[in-house]
Amino acid sequence: MAKEKTQFTCNECGGTSPRWLGKCPHCNAWNTLIESVAESSAPAKNRFASLAKTAEVTTLADIEATDVQRTPTGHDELDRVLGGGIVEGGVVLIGGDPGIGKSTLLLQALDSLQRAGQKTLYVTGEESGAQVALRSRRLGLDGSQVSVLAEIQLEKILATLAHTQPAIAVIDSIQTVYSEQLTSAPGSVAQVRECAAHLTRAAKASGTAIVLVGHVTKEGALAGPRVLEHMVDTVLYFEGDTHSSYRLIRAIKNRFGAVNEIGVFAMTERGLKGVSNPSAIFLSQHAEPVPGSCVLVTLEGTRPMLVEIQALVDSGGPSPRRLSVGLDRDRLAMLLAVLHRHAGVACMDQDVFVNAVGGVRISEPAADLAVMLAITSSLRGKALPKGFIAFGEVGLAGEVRPAPRGQERLKEAAKLGFSVAVVPKANAPKRNDKAFEGLTIHAVERIEEAMELARSLA
Template identity: 55%
Template sequence: MAKKSSYVCQSCGANYGKWSGQCTDCGEWNTLIEAPNIAMPHHRTAKSTSGSASTKVTNYAGAVSGVMSLDEVGVTLETRMPTGISEFDRVLGGGLVAGSVVLIGGDPGIGKSTILLQTAINMAAIDSLAGSALYITGEESLSQVAMRAKRLCLPTDRLRVLAETNVETICAALTSEQPAVAVIDSIQTLYTEAIQSAPGGVAQIRESAAMLTRFAKQTGTALFLVGHVTKEGSLAGPRVLEHMVDTVLYFEGESDSRFRMIRAVKNRFGAVNELGIFGMTDTGLKEVANPSAIFLSRYEKPIAGSVVMVSREGTRPLLVEVQALVDDSHGQSRRMALGLDYQRLAMLLAVMHRHGGIHTSGQDVYVNVVGGVKVMETGSDLAVLLACASSLRAKALPPRLAVFGEVGLSGEIRPVPNGQERLKEASKHGFTHAIIPKANAPKDQTMFGGIHVIAVDRLDDALAKAFELF
C-alpha cells in the first residue's frame, strides 16, 4: 500500500491533505509539518453472540469485555500513596492514586525535575513501597541525576534509575521492575518505533503518551510525565495530550523567585485549581506552612493603592495583596494587569465609572497581585476597584482591612462561595475589618474573633464605607 503524505499541526494535532500557512482548527501560523500516513492496524473487533444481551469487544490489551449495566460495575476505593511532600499531596487531591497518569509542566529551570526527584526518593523510602520507584530520564545522563540528588542531600540507595527514550524499552523495564510509581522526564524526548518521525513531534508524543497511559491503567503503576511548555506558557505538543492523562499540573511563578506554585488545572481525583506553595532552598523544594503570610507585605505606615483580598484557591482560602497604580497618561491610556484577567480589569473600570462615580479616562491603570499569584476567581473584583480608587484619590485604606466580592455590571456586589471560611482566614491573621457582599454576611459575628464585618450590596456603598474607615 503506497504511503501518502499529510500535514500535521504541531500545536493541536489536526491533519490536512495539503500544506497551508495557518491551521484552521487552532489558528496558529506555520505549524503544519509534513508527516507520512501510516496504515494503522484494526485494534478492535466486535461480534455479537446469539442469545446474549452483551456485545463482546476486544480492547487494546487483547482482553474481551462486554457491555453491561452501570449498576453492575464494581467500584473500589481509590488507593492513594503519600508523596512525602504535604503540599504536593494537596495539589494531587490527597495523594497519588495508583494507576493514575500525572502531567506536570512549567518553564525551564523552575523545579519540575527537582520536585519529582524528591518525590521519587521519598516514595522509594516508604517501607510499604520499598524499592518500587523508578526514575526514567531522557534528557539527562544518570550521572547528572545522581549529581542533583547529591546536591539536594537526598538518599539514593533505594531509587532505581534508567536512561532511555524508546517507549517499548521503557514499558519492558516497567514490566520487569513493577514499580508503584515511575517518573518520565520528559514526554517530548520519547519515541516509538511504530511512528516514523522525530521525537517531539505531534504523532510521537500522542502515541508515546497513549502507550504509557494504557500501561499505567493495566498494571496500576502511577506515572509522572514531565512536559515542555511553549513561549505562551501552555504545554507543548497536541492538545489531546492533556485529555489522555488524569491530572495536569502547572508550575507558576518566576524562576528567579524564592517561591514556586503548582496549580492543578485538571484532576480526575481531586479539586481543580488547587494550589500548592513551595519555597526553593539549597536542598530542594520545601512546602510553605503558612502560605497567606508570604503574600502579605508589612509597611511601616499605610500606603495608597494597596488592599488585601481573601481569595480561594482550590479547597483553602488565601490572603493576597492587590496593588494598583493610577497615574496621568501621557498619550493613549494603558491598562495592565499582572496576575489578573486584563479584559476583566477594563470591564471593572467601566463599572466603577458608571456606578461608583470614579472615572479613569486619561489615566494609566496598573494592577498587580503581589507574589506572582494568578487569581482566577471573580471574588477579586471588589479588591481591585478599591485599590484603584485608593491610588487615584491618593488615600490609603486601613491596613487591617480584608475584602472580597464579585462586582456585577449593574454595580451590585454579588456573593462568592465559602464566605465564612474566608472570614476565618482573615481573622486568623489579625484583620479587624472586612468588606464583603451582603449575601455572605454571617448571622453570628462572634465566631470570627471579633472581626467587624461590613456587608454591602452596591459598589458606591462599598467605596463610601471603605474610605470612611480611615
C-alpha cells in the same frame, strides 16, 4: 529509490493533511501543520489489532466500584494538588518552563515514596544516570535507593516496567521517548501521541502510577498534540519566575480530585520545600498603611489566600493607559466605568495601574471590590486602615454580589490577625462565631455604600 511520502500533522489536535494549509481542517487552528514522514498504514493496523480486547456491556449498578486508594508522596503541597496523593494506575502529566524544578520535585517525591516502602523507578531521557545521582546528592538525598533507568526507547521502557513492576514511575520527559514502530523523530506529534498512549495503557493494565514530564511552548502551553492532555488523568502546571524562590503548581485537570488547586513551594539549597502559609508571600510588608493598597481574600481551589492588590492612579495624557498585572485588563476597564457611574469616582483622564503582589494570577470576580477600593484609595491619596480586607463581585448596576465560600475567607483573615472586613451582605455571618473574634465585619449591598464606608474608616 522511491521518494518518501510526506504528510502534514497538526500540533494541536494531531490531525493530518496531504498538503500544507494555513488552517487545520480538523480543529481550525492556524499555522499548526508541520511536515513529517507518512507512516505506513498496514503495520499500524496490525499493531493496534493485537492490543484490542473484547468488552461486555454492563449497567452502572452491576459494576463494582470502590473509592480509589491514594499514596501520599510525603510532600503536603503536592498531595494537595493531586487530590490527596498518587492513585494506583493513574497517569499524571506535569509541565513547566525549563529549570523551574519539575525534575527536582519528582526526584524528591520518589525518594520519599521509596523510603516509605514503595517501589519506584525514575526513567530519564534527558540526563545520564550520573547526572541524576549528582543532583540527588545536591538535594541531600544521600543513600537514596530510587531505581534509575537512562533510556529513550519506548519498547525497552515498557519491558523494564513489566519486569520491575514499580508502584510509581517517572518518565522524564515524554518528548524524548520514541518508538521503533514509527520512523519520525522523538518529540514529533506522532511519537508523543503513540508513546503516551502505550504508557497510559501499561499503567492501567499493571496498576503502576506513571508521571510524565512534558515540555512547554513559548506561550506556556504543553508541547505536543492537544490529545496528550485528554489521555492522562491529571494535568499539572509548574509555574513561577526563575528569578524568584517561589514556585506554584496548579491542577488544570484531575479525574481523582478537585481542579484549580494550588500548591506553593520555595526553592532552597536542598530542593523544593512546601510553603504551608502562602499568604505571607503575597502580602508586601508595609510598616504603615499606604494609599492604593487593599488586601483581598481570594480562593485557589479549596485554599483561601490573602493577596495584596496595589493600585496607582496618576495623571495621564489625552489617551490614559489602563494596565493590570495578574488581573484581567478588560475587567479593570469595566470596573472603572462602574466606579464612575455609580460611585461618582472619575478616572477618565488618569493613568490606572493595578498589580497583584507576588506574581499570582487572580481570575475570580470576587477581586472586584478590593480593586475598586485600592483605586479609590490611590486617587484620594488616603490609605485604608491597618488590618483591612475586602472581597466581593461588583455588577454593572453597582450591586455587590456574594463570593463563594465567604465564611472560609473571613476565618482565614481573622486567623491572620486582620481587624476590619468589607464584604457583600450575603457573605456576612448570620450568628456570632468565635472564629471571627477580633474581626469587625461591615456588610454592603452597593458600591456606593462600600466607598462611603472606606471614606469614613480612612
